[in-house]
Amino acid sequence: MSHPPAQLLDSEEFRRQFQQVVDFIAEYYSRIADYPVHPDVVPGFLSRRLPQNAPSRPESDPLSAALNDVRDLILPGITHWQSPRHFAHFPASSSTVGALGEALAAGINVVPFTWAASPAATELEVVVVDWLGKALHLPKSLLFEGGGGGTLLGTSCEAILCVLVAARDRKLAEIGEGRIGDLVVYCSDQTHFAFRKASRIAGIRKDNCRVIPARREDTYALSPAGLEDAVQADVEAGLVPVFLCTSVGTTPTTAVDPIRELCAVASPRGVWVHVDAAYAGSALICPEFRDLVQGMEAVDSLSMNPHKWLLANNDCCALWLKQPSALVAALGTDDDVILKDAAAIDDGAPVVDYKDWQISLTRRFRALKLWLVLRCYGTDGLRDAVRAQVRIAAAFEDMVCADARFEVVAPRLFALVCFRLRPPSIATSPLEANNLNERLLAAVNATREGPYMSCAVVGGAYVLRCAVGSTLTEERHVREAWKVVQDHATLILAS
Numbered sequence: 352m353s354h355p356p357a358q359l360l361d362s363e364e365f366r367r368q369f370q371q372v373v374d375f376i377a378e379y380y381s382r383i384a385d386y387p388v389h390p391d392v393v394p395g396f397l398s399r400r401l402p403q404n405a406p407s408r409p410e411s412d413p414l415s416a417a418l419n420d421v422r423d424l425i426l427p428g429i430t431h432w433q434s435p436r437h438f439a440h441f442p443a444s445s446s447t448v449g450a451l452g453e454a455l456a457a458g459i460n461v462v463p464f465t466w467a468a469s470p471a472a473t474e475l476e477v478v479v480v481d482w483l484g485k486a487l488h489l490p491k492s493l494l495f496e497g498g499g500g501g502t503l504l505g506t507s508c509e510a511i512l513c514v515l516v517a518a519r520d521r522k523l524a525e526i527g528e529g530r531i532g533d534l535v536v537y538c539s540d541q542t543h544f545a546f547r548k549a550s551r552i553a554g555i556r557k558d559n560c561r562v563i564p565a566r567r568e569d570t571y572a573l574s575p576a577g578l579e580d581a582v583q584a585d586v587e588a589g590l591v592p593v594f595l596c597t598s599v600g601t602t603p604t605t606a607v608d609p610i611r612e613l614c615a616v617a618s619p620r621g622v623w624v625h626v627d628a629a630y631a632g633s634a635l636i637c638p639e640f641r642d643l644v645q646g647m648e649a650v651d652s653l654s655m656n657p658h659k660w661l662l663a664n665n666d667c668c669a670l671w672l673k674q675p676s677a678l679v680a681a682l683g684t685d686d687d688v689i690l691k692d693a694a695a696i697d698d699g700a701p702v703v704d705y706k707d708w709q710i711s712l713t714r715r716f717r718a719l720k721l722w723l724v725l726r727c728y729g730t731d732g733l734r735d736a737v738r739a740q741v742r743i744a745a746a747f748e749d750m751v752c753a754d755a756r757f758e759v760v761a762p763r764l765f766a767l768v769c770f771r772l773r774p775p776s777i778a779t780s781p782l783e784a785n786n787l788n789e790r791l792l793a794a795v796n797a798t799r800e801g802p803y804m805s806c807a808v809v810g811g812a813y814v815l816r817c818a819v820g821s822t823l824t825e826e827r828h829v830r831e832a833w834k835v836v837q838d839h840a841t842l843i844l845a846s
Contacts, residue, residue: 368414369454375418376450379426380433383823388434388803389796390427400424430803435823436832439805441602441630441659441767442820444736448727449664452720459719464712466702473703476503476718479725483657483669486730487635490648493671501671502708503717507629510654510670512549513678513709515594518623518651519553520681522593525621532556535585536594537617539565539573539608541601541809543627559590567810570762571604573597575612582620592622599644600631603807603816604761604769607631611646618649626653629668631765633660634741637734643764660740660766660820661733663724667717675708683707736822740766744819747829756840760809766819771812772840785813787843794839802832 358364401424410416432443463472480501484494491497504510515536523531536555538546540562550560561581565571582592595617597608610626617624626632626647632655634640647653654670657663672678684707706712728736744766751757751770760769772791774784785808792806792815805816815836819829 371414371418375421380823383431383434384436386426386431386434387799388436388801389430391799392428397424397428433821433823434803435821435825435828436802437821437824438817438819438829438832439803440816441818442740443658443665444660444662444820445664445822446662446724446728448723449658449662449720452723453664455723456716456719459716461716462713463716464706464714465704469716472716472718473705475722476705477703479503479718479722480669480671482725483721484671486725486733487632487655488638488641489635489653489671492648492673493650493653499671499673500675500703501669502705503721504654504668504670504709505666505715506668507543507627507654507656508545508549509710510652510668511546511596511625511627512552513670513682514623514625514652514654514672515546515549515553515555517672517678517681518594518625519555521623521677522591522621526591530591532559533589533591534593535559535561535590536596537561537563537578537581537592537622538596539563539598539601541565541571541573541603541606542596542598543602543629546596546627561585565606567761571601571606571809573608573613575609575616578613579616582616582622586620592617592620594623594625597624597626597650599626599628600634600765602630603809603814605631605763605765605767606761607643607764609646610644610650614646614649623652624650626650628653628655630656630659633657633733634737634765636661636730637737640765657721657724660737661724662728662736662822663721667721669721670708679707682709684712737766740819740824743824743826743829744768744817746826747817747819747833750830750833754837756844760812760814768817768819769807769809769814770817771814772844775844781811788813788815790843791815791836791839794843795836798835798839801835802828804832 431437433445461469461472463469466473477495480503481494481496484501493499493501495501519534522534531554534555536550536559538560547560551557563573563577563581565573578595585592595613597610597613599607614624632653635644651674652670652672654668656668658665658667705714744763748759748763748768751759751768756772757770758773760771771788792804795801796803807814807816817832
């Protein structure tokens with residue numbers, strides 16, 4: 352039996368169905384606080400409720416039926432990252448304009464892998480990364496207008512891998528490709544695990560990744576003296592230092608590495624210095640945070656995620672480099688005639704082909720979303736959003752400090768508070784104290800209408816992390832969260 356062809360891109364049907372989706376999302380946000388932040392489900396819960404095979408033909412009004420399943424089956428089984436009570440991990444900030452930017456880019460659906468493939472998409476990206484870099488007060492040397500340049504990727508994990516490959520190839524061009532086994536990379540034990548993963552992918556030997564312990568007396572930042580000792584030992588052993596991954600806002604505690612002092616150790620030895628500012632880089636839009644980061648003019652590259660704290664919705668990572676040519680030399684492809692555009696080549700004007708700045712060929716039109724966010728909220732609006740969440744986190748920190756049973760484990764620099772129950776007696780062992788705090792976090796997260804937090808192990812201590820960042824979070828939400836924490840602490844200490 353034949354069927355009439357579906358109207359796959361009919362403008363009127365698009366308008367009708369898109370309105371359905373918009374109404375669904377708006378209704379979700381209006382009642383998001385009714386959901387437990389984290390679902391009480393077990394692996395396999397959803398597969399048991401869905402058919403084993405995809406439908407061969409759509410049912411009557413399939414979009415409405417599918418949205419009903421999203422409401423009844425999927426939403427009850429997700430972690431609600433946009434809930435005002437979500438304080439785990441780091442934020443994945445959302446905004447109306449960020450969501451609409453995603454929708455606009457998806458609707459236009461271009462594939463801007465080269466300038467010729469979509470000239471306006473490439474040129475908008477060039478403009479918007481310089482806009483953002485200026486708003487964050489990055490050194491001019493990292494911007495296109497200063498001889499550097501930037502791009503938009505999916506995540507900082509991608510960015511770190513790309514610049515590590517660029518650093519590797521630059522160094523091997525000097526010493527010979529046969530010495531790849533001699534290359535050594537450096538980070539602290541607070542650096543995101545993505546760096547160690549990127550090192551393995553880039554062919555760095557596992558035992559040539561130097562993980563330098565961070566100490567509490569250094570506020571868990573990477574010690575320049577520790578780096579100096581490690582680099583010197585490797586040089587004396589005949590190895591080749593190639594890459595240092597520093598952090599502005601580490602994942603466990605948001606520690607800020609001393610960039611200037613670390614560059615003074617690494618740069619004279621030809622070591623590529625990258626700054627992973629995935630979370631805290633957004634705070635540089637506020638003047639009061641810029642003094643935390645000194646020496647950025649000496650770094651080779653920096654990445655940060657506007658989707659974490661600048662209302663840009665997933666996914667959006669900005670990467671800047673002082674010498675983009677090193678990245679293009681490592682990742683560029685110039686041997687496929689299909690991707691060449693004769694008009695652009697004959698004109699002779701320099702163009703950016705962003706396929707040569709990333710791992711994959713296909714890429715998304717992220718610049719449109721970020722451009723809309725900057726246009727519609729402005730840099731002042733983004734500063735206001737960051738400052739509001741920092742104030743809420745400071746209020747939570749005050750609550751913790753006011754209860755003598757608790758301690759703040761690391762300085763609160765941005766909107767993350769790391770805290771724990773103090774050992775109830777001098778006889779309490781470190782293991783017992785950690786178990787106590789692990790029980791506390793489990794109890795807090797099991798509270799149906801309570802907050803959802805995460806943990807870290809810092810200096811051997813198990814700590815709870817309260818990361819303020821949801822666009823919907825207000826001070827009343829952290830006050831309610833703290834009441835839940837206190838109540839469960841009372842029960843645990845009494846048991």
